[in-house]
Amino acid sequence: MAIEIRNVCKSFKDVNAVQNVNLMVESGESVALLGPNGAGKTTLVEMIEGVQFPDSGEIRILGRSWEKDEHFLRKQIGLALQETRFLERLTVEETLNLFASFYFLGKERTREVIEIIQLESKRSTWVLHLSGGQRQRLAMGVAILPLPQILILDEPTTGLDPNARRDLWKILESFKATGTTLILTTHYMEEAQYLCERILMMDQGKILAEGSLSHLLDKFGEGDLIEYVIEGAFPTKKAKELPGVLSCRWDENSGEGRLAVKNISETLPVFLQLVENSSISLTSLECRRRTLDDLFLAMSGRHLDD
Amino acid sequence: MIKILIRLILSQFKIFFREPGVVFWSFGFPLLMAWILGIAFANKGEALHIVAVVDESPDASYSLPEWLLEKTGANSTKYSAESGLEWQVGENNGEQARFRFKSMNEDEATRALKRAQISLWMLGNPGEGIQYHFDPDNTESSLTFLLLERAFREQGSTEPQSEIQPVTMKGSRYIDFLIPGLMAMSIMNACLWGIGWSLIDLRIKKLLRRMVATPLRKSIFLLSHGLNRMILSAAELLLLYGFAYYYFGIIIQGSLWALLLVFLSGYSAFAGIAVLISCRAQNTHSGNGLINFVTLPMFVLSGIFFSYHNFPDWLTPYVEVLPLTMLANSLRGIITEGIGLYDVILPSIGLVGIGCVCFALGLRLFYWH
Numbered sequence A: 001m002a003i004e005i006r007n008v009c010k011s012f013k014d015v016n017a018v019q020n021v022n023l024m025v026e027s028g029e030s031v032a033l034l035g036p037n038g039a040g041k042t043t044l045v046e047m048i049e050g051v052q053f054p055d056s057g058e059i060r061i062l063g064r065s066w067e068k069d070e071h072f073l074r075k076q077i078g079l080a081l082q083e084t085r086f087l088e089r090l091t092v093e094e095t096l097n098l099f100a101s102f103y104f105l106g107k108e109r110t111r112e113v114i115e116i117i118q119l120e121s122k123r124s125t126w127v128l129h130l131s132g133g134q135r136q137r138l139a140m141g142v143a144i145l146p147l148p149q150i151l152i153l154d155e156p157t158t159g160l161d162p163n164a165r166r167d168l169w170k171i172l173e174s175f176k177a178t179g180t181t182l183i184l185t186t187h188y189m190e191e192a193q194y195l196c197e198r199i200l201m202m203d204q205g206k207i208l209a210e211g212s213l214s215h216l217l218d219k220f221g222e223g224d225l226i227e228y229v230i231e232g233a234f235p236t237k238k239a240k241e242l243p244g245v246l247s248c249r250w251d252e253n254s255g256e257g258r259l260a261v262k263n264i265s266e267t268l269p270v271f272l273q274l275v276e277n278s279s280i281s282l283t284s285l286e287c288r289r290r291t292l293d294d295l296f297l298a299m300s301g302r303h304l305d306d
Numbered sequence B: 001m002i003k004i005l006i007r008l009i010l011s012q013f014k015i016f017f018r019e020p021g022v023v024f025w026s027f028g029f030p031l032l033m034a035w036i037l038g039i040a041f042a043n044k045g046e047a048l049h050i051v052a053v054v055d056e057s058p059d060a061s062y063s064l065p066e067w068l069l070e071k072t073g074a075n076s077t078k079y080s081a082e083s084g085l086e087w088q089v090g091e092n093n094g095e096q097a098r099f100r101f102k103s104m105n106e107d108e109a110t111r112a113l114k115r116a117q118i119s120l121w122m123l124g125n126p127g128e129g130i131q132y133h134f135d136p137d138n139t140e141s142s143l144t145f146l147l148l149e150r151a152f153r154e155q156g157s158t159e160p161q162s163e164i165q166p167v168t169m170k171g172s173r174y175i176d177f178l179i180p181g182l183m184a185m186s187i188m189n190a191c192l193w194g195i196g197w198s199l200i201d202l203r204i205k206k207l208l209r210r211m212v213a214t215p216l217r218k219s220i221f222l223l224s225h226g227l228n229r230m231i232l233s234a235a236e237l238l239l240l241y242g243f244a245y246y247y248f249g250i251i252i253q254g255s256l257w258a259l260l261l262v263f264l265s266g267y268s269a270f271a272g273i274a275v276l277i278s279c280r281a282q283n284t285h286s287g288n289g290l291i292n293f294v295t296l297p298m299f300v301l302s303g304i305f306f307s308y309h310n311f312p313d314w315l316t317p318y319v320e321v322l323p324l325t326m327l328a329n330s331l332r333g334i335i336t337e338g339i340g341l342y343d344v345i346l347p348s349i350g351l352v353g354i355g356c357v358c359f360a361l362g363l364r365l366f367y368w369h
Helices: A041-048 A066-076 A092-102 A107-116 A132-144 A162-176 A189-195 A213-220 A236-240 A264-277 A292-300 B002-017 B020-041 B064-072 B106-114 B139-155 B174-204 B207-212 B218-248 B256-277 B284-301 B313-320 B323-337 B341-365
Strands: A003-012 A015-025 A030-034 A056-061 A077-080 A150-154 A181-186 A198-203 A206-211 A224-231 A245-250 A256-261 A281-289 B048-054 B077-080 B084-089 B097-104 B120-125 B129-134 B162-166
Touching (some): A003 A041, A015 A041, A015 A206, A030 A041, A030 A189, A041 A056, A041 A150, A041 A181, A056 A066, A066 A077, A077 A132, A092 A107, A107 A132, A107 A162, A132 A150, A162 A189, A189 A292, A198 A292, A206 A213, A206 A292, A213 A292, A224 A264, A236 A245, A236 A264, A256 A264, A264 A281, B048 B106, B048 B139, B097 B106, B106 B120, B106 B323, B120 B139, B139 B162, B174 B207, B174 B218, B174 B284, B174 B323, B207 B218, B218 B256, B256 B284, B284 B323, B323 B341
Parallel strands (some): A030 A181, A030 A198, A077 A150, B048 B097, B048 B120, B129 B162
Antiparallel strands (some): A198 A206, A224 A256, A224 A281, A245 A256, B077 B084, B084 B097, B120 B129
16 A cells, blocks of 8 residues: 555644545555645645644555654655746756755666656756746656655646646656556646546545546536527426436526536437527537536535636 | 725735734834934934043153043043043033043053954043044044044143054054954855745745655755855855955954854854744745844944944943854954954854754754745
C-alpha cells in the first residue's frame, strides 16, 4: 500500500479543513482529489507530503510514518505545487541541478529530465524568461527528478492555457507508465478524467464520493442530458411522457430546460417532434453526457470551479 | 461620477485599514521614529556639548573651572564629581547651549575624542589663551567650538586668545569614527536583508515549502544562507576598508584576530536576528516592516554617523547593549584605538549570545510553508 490514511482530522481555528477522512491508495494507482476551492484538498495533500500533521488519525506512507522516517520519505516523494516561483535568475539547467543535488543525483539525470519536460531549447534560459506553461513543466521536472515512488501534484495546471495544460498531461501520462503512484488535486474534471483511474470528490473537508469515472456516473448520475432554451410555453407534462426520459425540468422565466434521458439517440427525435408540434421556438439545444460537475452539483449544491 | 470616485476612495480606505500591519507601518512606525529622533535632536540649542579640559600643569593657579565659577557664579554652573562641571549659557535670549567640562589628561582626551565621547578637548584657560583640539571636518565639533568661543567672549573681560589645533592624525578624524560604523552597518544589512529578506522572499514564492519537501536538511539550508552572506559580507568589508585605506589612509591599529572575532560574533548576532525576524513573515509588507523596525532604530541610535552621547544620559546604557552599538564600538576600538583580542572578548560574547538566543527562538517559530 502506497498511502494509508485513517480517520484523519485537521482544523485551523474554527475551520474544519479535513474531517475524518479515510483513504487507501495502492502502489501505482492514480488518484484525483476533485473539489472546489476550500474543499480541503490541499490540506489533505500537505499532510500526505509531511508539511502539516493531522490533529487526529494516522497517515502512513509506504508503510512508514513521517515522525520516524522523514528523511527516507522525502526521497520517495516528488512534488509539484500550483505556481511555484523558482529562483528567477537561475537557468532551467541550474535549477534542476540544484534540486538534483538535494537527492544526490548527477547531471546525467538533469539532462534526461530536460528532455522529458521538453525544455531542451530553454536549457540555458533564466526562469524569469519562461512562460507560465514552461515554468510548470520545470516544476514537473523538479518533481520527477528523483524518480519518486509517489508523485504529488497540487493543482499543477491551474492558470495555464488549454495547450499548456495538454502538454503537461502528456508528460505526466508518460511518467505514469513507470508505475509511480500519483496523487493529483485539481478542480478541472477533464484533468482528473484524463490522468487518474480513481476520483475522490471532496467538499468541506469530507470525501463525498469516490470511484472510477464510469462508476461515479453510473452510481450517482444516471443518463445523458438534453439542455435547451425555449420561447413559448413548454409542455413539461408531455415531455415527461416521452420515451427514455428520466426527469424533466423547465424554468418558465428564463426558458431554460433540461431532460435527463437514458439514451440521447432514442429521445432526441421525439423531443424535436414535440417542439415542432407545440408551435414553440427552440433557440438553443445541447446534448451531452453527464459530467463530474453535474454530479458534484447534485451532491453539494456547488460547481467544481466555484 | 463623483459617487464612483467616493466609492473607490472609500473602498481603498477599507482595504488599508483592514490590514493592521500596513496601518502600523504607515502610522505607528513613523511616530515611533519621530519620537526616537525627537529625543536625539529636539531642542538642539540645548544639546549638551561635552568638552575635555587638559591642564598642562596641575598646579596652575587659574584653571578653567575656577575661571568659570568666578565669572558666571553658581547659578549657571553646577558641579558634580561624576559628570564634572556643567555650564549653561544664553538662558535669556533663547539661544541656549549647555557645556560639560571634564578634566582629563591628554591621552584620555585623545581617546575620548576618537570614541566621540567628547566634541573637542582644550588646553589652557580663557585668561591666557586656549588651544582647541578637534577635527574641523566634524560638524558637531566645529559647532561646539563656535558656541564655546562665543560664550567665553561674552563672559570674559578680555578677548580670549584662541587657537585651533586641527586633529588630523590618523584615528582621531571624523572619517576614522565613520568607517568602522559603516562596516558595522554593512554587516547588519548583509544579514537582515541578505538572510532575513531572502528567507521571507522564498516563503512568499512557495520555494521554501518546495525546498524543504526534498531530503535537504533544514540546517544545511539555513547554513547555506548564512555562509553565502558571510562571504559576501566579508568581501564588502574588504572593499570598504580598501577604499578607506587608499583614499583616507585609515589603518587598522589593533589586532587582526580581534577584528576577525568581532566580525564573526557580529555576523552571528545579526544572522540570528535575521532568522528570528523572518520566521513568520508571509508577505512583502510585514517582511519589509519587520526589517525596518529592527534596522532603523539601531541605525539612528547606535552611533554610526554621530555619537550616541548626544542622547539623554538615561538612554546611553540601553543604546550600548544594542548589537549594532556593540559591534561598531568594538570595530572602532580595534581600528582607531588599537585594542586587542582581550578587550573585545566581552562584547563578542554578548553578540554571540544575542545571535544564539534569536536563532534558537527563530528556529522554533519558523514557518516552513
